[in-house]
Each structure stands twice: as structure tokens, then as C-alpha cells.
Amino acid sequence: MILKKLLSLYKFDVKDDQLNEFAAYCFETYVGWFGPQQGPQWPYEIVFGPSNMCLRNCILRRYEIVIMKSYETNKQKFASIAHEMYHCVTKNRSSLIRFLWVDEMMAFVTSQRILRQRGYHDYADLRLKVAIESPDCMDILALKKAKARKTMFQIIYPDGFAAGVNTLGAELEKLVGWEAMTRLIQCISWKEWLYALSADVRPPVCQLLALSEQELG
Numbered sequence: 189m190i191l192k193k194l195l196s197l198y199k200f201d202v203k204d205d206q207l208n209e210f211a212a213y214c215f216e217t218y219v220g221w222f223g224p225q226q227g228p229q230w231p232y233e234i235v236f237g238p239s240n241m242c243l244r245n246c247i248l249r250r251y252e253i254v255i256m257k258s259y260e261t262n263k264q265k266f267a268s269i270a271h272e273m274y275h276c277v278t279k280n281r282s283s284l285i286r287f288l289w290v291d292e293m294m295a296f297v298t299s300q301r302i303l304r305q306r307g308y309h310d311y312a313d314l315r316l317k318v319a320i321e322s323p324d325c326m327d328i329l330a331l332k333k334a335k336a337r338k339t340m341f342q343i344i345y346p347d348g349f350a351a352g353v354n355t356l357g358a359e360l361e362k363l364v365g366w367e368a369m370t371r372l373i374q375c376i377s378w379k380e381w382l383y384a385l386s387a388d389v390r391p392p393v394c395q396l397l398a399l400s401e402q403e404l405g
């Protein structure tokens with residue numbers, strides 16, 4: 189009974205050529221940017237569900253890119269697929285994305301780039317505008333302390349977390365450029381990441397990210 193109710197929240201076997209083609213584009217693009225998956229090399233499946241998530245289904249040995257059933261437009265679905273596919277490809281890395289705020293910031297920045305590559309500039313602009321204008325946008329110190337809460341159906345972030353990481357990601361990319369953003373996925377320490385930036389950019393970056401002596405040590 190409970191299992192039946194649980195399953196009714198999901199729709200498996202999504203036969204939507206447009207979504208599947210978009211997902212394949214995201215997967216290939218991310219592997220091109222960040223290298224192959226470091227977790228199990230399982231296939232992925234698009235699933236409609238109660239919230240957006242990237243799940244590892246150890247029973248079926250596949251990744252499930254869960255996107256919200258309630259979405260009405262393809263743009264919303266594409267943005268979420270791009271976001272969750274980022275997690276699918278970059279899971280299990282011990283680089284700077286081990287920090288929640290860096291990981292979610294990168295999920296936003298990369299999905300924005302994918303949307304723009306596919307011609308959805310207006311939608312990418314709108315997503316950023318919503319974040320910037322959010323009244324409860326978290327600052328960097330709050331972002332660093334924020335924790336996600338996982339339930340059976342969703343991952344819940346504190347209010348203002350998404351707006352905070354999205355705004356920060358756009359600001360950071362403007363400052364350091366795309367190549368440096370991608371290195372956040374590879375570098376283990378802030379010191380290593382900062383070292384490759386030009387000397388004049390380092391101080392404003394340290395300020396924007398509120399990097400302490402301890403984090404730079």
C-alpha cells in the first residue's frame with residue numbers, strides 16, 4: 189500500500205525525445221568539461237517526481253534524473269535536467285565541490301551555460317534575475333554554514349540558499365572567467381585554485397568568497 193502510494197508520485201519510462209536528447213547533450217557536454225564520472229558508470233534515466241534530484245538507484249544500477257512532475261514548460265524541464273545532470277556527472281569527487289555551496293553554485297553556473305548554448309538566453313537571464321532580486325538572498329558566510337536536509341522525496345535547502353549560490357556563481361564567473369570556474373571541479377584546495385588566477389584577481393576573489401586564512405592554509 190505504502191509502496192504503491194510512493195510509486196504513484198513518480199513517472200518512470202519517460203518517452204520524450206526532446207527531453208532525452210537534451211539530457212544526452214548535457215551528459216556529453218559535462219563529460220567533455222569535467223571528464224568521466226568517478227562513481228559507478230551506470231546509465232541514467234529521466235524520471236518525473238515530486239521534486240528535482242539526482243538519485244543513485246543501487247537496485248536498478250542506474251542514476252535517476254528526477255525532475256518535477258508539475259513543470260509545464262520545456263524550459264523548466266531543461267533547466268532542471270541540466271542542473272541534475274551536473275550532479276550525475278560530478279558526483280563522488282573530493283575537489284572543492286565537496287562543499288555544498290560550491291557544488292550547488294557550480295550546478296547553477298553550468299546549467300546556465302548549457303541553457304545559453306541551446307539558445308535559451310531569455311530563460312537563463314530570468315533565472316538569474318529571480319535570484320538577484322530575491323529578498324532573502326543568503327550572503328557568503330551564511331552559504332558556508334548552510335546545510336541541506338534530506339527527506340525521502342526531496343532535498344530541502346534553507347530559504348535564500350539557492351538565490352545566494354546562484355547570485356554568487358554569476359558574480360564569481362564574471363570575475364574569474366569560465367575556465368577558472370571549471371577548475372573548481374578539479375582543485376582540491378583553495379590555495380591550488382587561487383594560484384592559477386592572475387594576481388590582480390586574487391584579492392577581489394578572496395573578498396567575494398570570504399576566504400579565511402584557515403581556508404587558504
Ligand SMILES: [Zn+2]
Pocket residue numbers: 271275292295
Ligand atoms: Zn543541486
